[in-house]
Amino acid sequence: GRSAGQMACREFPRIKEVRAYVTEAPDQKQHVQGADCHDVGDQHWINGNLPLGEGASAELLPIANPMSVHPQYKRHRKSWGINAIGSMVVEVEAEDGTCGAGVSIGGEAGCYIVENHLSRFCEGQDPRNIELMWDQMFRATINYGRKGLPVQALSAVDLALWDLLGKLRREPVYMLLGGATKAILPMYTTCSRPDIGKKLGFVGCKIPCPYGPADGPEGMRKNVEYCQQARELVGEGFPLMLDCYMALTVPYSITLARRLAEPDLHFTWMEEFLPPDEY
DSSP states (O other), X not given: OOOHHHHSOOOOOOEEEEEEEEOOOSSTTSOOOTTOTTSOOTTSTTTSBOOSSTTOOSOOBXXXXXXTTSGGGSSOGGGGTTTSSOEEEEEEEETTSXXXXXXXXXXXXXXXXXXXXXXXXXXXXXXXXXXXXXXXXXXXXXXXXXXXXXXXXXXXXXXXXXXXXXXHHTSOHHHHTTOOSOSOOOOOEESSOHHHHHHTTOSOEEEEOXXXXXXXXXXXXXXXXXXXXXHHHXXXXXXXXXXXXXXXXXXXXXXXXXXXXXXXXXXXEEESOSOGGGO
């Protein structure tokens, strides 16, 4: 039989250092792509919304967002600074040199929170104690946190911790969380061209919502028309969803949801239709 010493858990290197960085384009004239999902070209649907279908006009439609109520910021998300806070990358290094990495939105401000506050709850810790570290970071930011930037910074650290633990145990993180549950994961796409998404083999498409309550009944009519065009492009049986990006109100959401649920449209769901403060 094995001795008690042989049965003991192996030693894990402690966390040595937590570092945070911002991403930066080699050429500042270029847009930073990838993780900086908000810092994209003017033609990208995140910033504006291209009309549906082949041969459509190049004119941009609006895209509903929390600032749509203010005309000067209605047209493009970047006009009100959606890209002002860029991405951040967090590295958590163990004593043996193994590094875990996590990415979130947070920019320089998020990096400051990580290095000057959150790092103390990780450095010197056993990297397996992720739940303990998360609880301490969450509780410690109560006087300025609970949503927004502090939670985004915490998220990057949390992701880096899981990445580190997976590397130390030499297995993917999904195995740490209980293992695979299926052989294939169906994926939908988010874009303004559901017809292209269908051709590429995605199982569904989430399209951006162009208009919000500030556009009145005419905006509601145009939203329904837009969704009808999307349904005509992909036909029946292909799941369609609507991305509302916190732009709607409760009454507006209910009215739109009821219309989208009708058989001629048959949308699967609406995403993020209210600001978080209204839930």
